[in-house]
Amino acid sequence: MKRLSTRQADFDTQLGALLAFETAQNPEVDAAVARILADIKTRGDAAVVEYTNRFDGLSVASMSDLELRRDELEAAYQRLPSAQRDALEAAAARVRRYHEKQVQPSWQYEDEDGTVLGQAVTALDRVGIYVPGGKASYPSSVLMNAIPAKVAGVGEIIMVVPTPRGERNDLVLAAAYIAGVDRAFTIGGAQAVGALAYGTQTIPQVDKVTGPGNQYVAAAKRAVFGVVGIDMVAGPSEILVICDGETDPDWIAMDLFSQAEHDEIAQSILLCPDAAYLDKVAASIEKLLSTMPRRDIIAASLGNRGALIEVRDLAEAATIANRIAPEHLELSVADPWALQQQIRHAGAIFLGRYASESLGDYCAGPNHVLPTSRTARYASPLGVYDFQKRSSLIFVSEAGAQTLGRIASTLAHGEGLPAHAKSAEYRLKAST
Structure with a gap:
């Protein structure tokens, strides 16, 4: 040291x-990930099964063999010693309580002329959470990713977790049960990220992928950003x-x-x-x-x-x-x-x-998914706000159109965009 x-x-x-x-991208890793993602995009389920068998040492026949039913998650929860169940429940309650403080309501205000401006805050429809498997198992990552999404009001949470050689971790599955994960699949790596990002015959496309992983997962998240949102490349x-x-x-x-x-x-x-x-x-x-x-x-x-x-x-x-x-x-x-x-x-x-x-x-209680590699200079911990989006609300009254229209017209002409200007000017009252 x-x-x-x-x-x-x-x-x-x-x-x-x-x-x-x-932190530069590894060309060999990126090339391998690009091939995998292209294959997932083209062949869907068949490619996911093939890569999972190859990389995780499995011999499954179809995606149905890779999906964990809700009753299987519950069974894992019931198998846990009471001390572990109680610890998971206590941790989940604290994480939930903390993140409930982060919920942002929609808001609006009205100008004197009747124009109303505001912001509508809405949850994402569907998210995918990646839970690492391999060197260690991380039930805490399940709680830290799924609970903020639930608090935010996300409609469906899909979890992916690799199970090398078919080894399933009851703590991870129990955490998924406690956190309210809707669907879970025993897949990992770039193929799991691709399945979430593009969708397959079995796995629906998500809106955002969160959670840490190895260099192949990080490269895949970087590659699919734009098709879906991501939390960060950790x-x-x-x-x-x-x-x-x-x-x-x-x-x-x-x-x-x-x-x-x-x-x-x-x-x-x-x-x-x-x-x-x-x-x-x-x-x-x-x-x-x-x-x-x-x-x-x-x-x-x-x-x-x-x-x-x-x-x-x-x-x-x-x-x-x-x-x-x-x-x-x-x-x-x-x-x-x-x-x-x-x-x-x-x-x-x-x-x-x-x-x-x-x-x-x-x-x-606070989230353990945090910015690394000096990105805390501009980035924040994962939170409820990562599973919500904001839409601007703009209601313009007739009186407001007179003031705003003249401002917009002047600026639009200055930018050389006459259609923008005319669009505002059409709503102006004739001068008297």
Whole structure:
């Protein structure tokens, strides 16, 4: 794990290298995805079955073998130990309560001349949620994608989740049952994204695809954007911790592990003004790493992109945090609310020593689908607003047409668009 200090003459260069992540499209992946998408678009169900058999090690005959019925989701829910059922229900309730605060109503107002302007907020008709499968299973991703869509009023939610070698995860299926997923299919990869985006004989076309996946899923989402909407093209997981040196170093080490265990290219960074405390965290990392089942992934992640960085003070830490614009930001300090006022760019901000990032992943309530790779500079967490759209409402009274028409006519002539001008002018009263 790299050890840096802002007092180093080349710190900016070192930090830039640490943050650098190649987000350019991989030509080989893009070419493979393009072939798959074209095949799905042409052959529909047959292509989905073929690719699923090939990539997931299955031998199914038709799409009916890949669809999960509602009673199968319920059966998975019933099979869970009561502790897991209760945890899922509690997490779902908290996620639902939080997202209900995000619902945006339609609105309008009336000008003095009777012109009425406003905005109609309506839910999407149908969305597809992609739930990763492979290195780990993510029932939390089901809740975080499906519940905001339900709260928004989406008419139909279709879930796709790969089941390599036919292994189905009861937690994932139970989460789909709790969240109210309408239809579910055991498919993944670019073929699943293509099926959602274009529609097949069995899977209806959706309006938007959300949820994370591997590089093939990311490439497919990028390719179908415009045909359907997407939430984002997610990069590797990230955590940035700002600590004043007073939190138990074991806690901070494990917080860094919590993202590092996702992937070898995940990023975990600690900023602290106390060099001796950084030594303590380094010692905790060495002590705890051997106890972790995913130790190899964690070690690779910390070695590839992790860092312990000494800063001059917490104000400098906040400045660096804004440059990094992390997916997850922990403010493990005595007065987190004061420090939070200095933060402009972060996907989710965890305040105080007890707010571990893992709570946000599962049950705090806010969404865990967050902007990565510095996109928190302009992007926001997934939310109800991602499953709604807005239509402008424009009612123009006769009196309003006189004022607006003259303004529009002048501007349209200025742009060299006479039909625009005439369209407004036809509604003007003759001068008296």
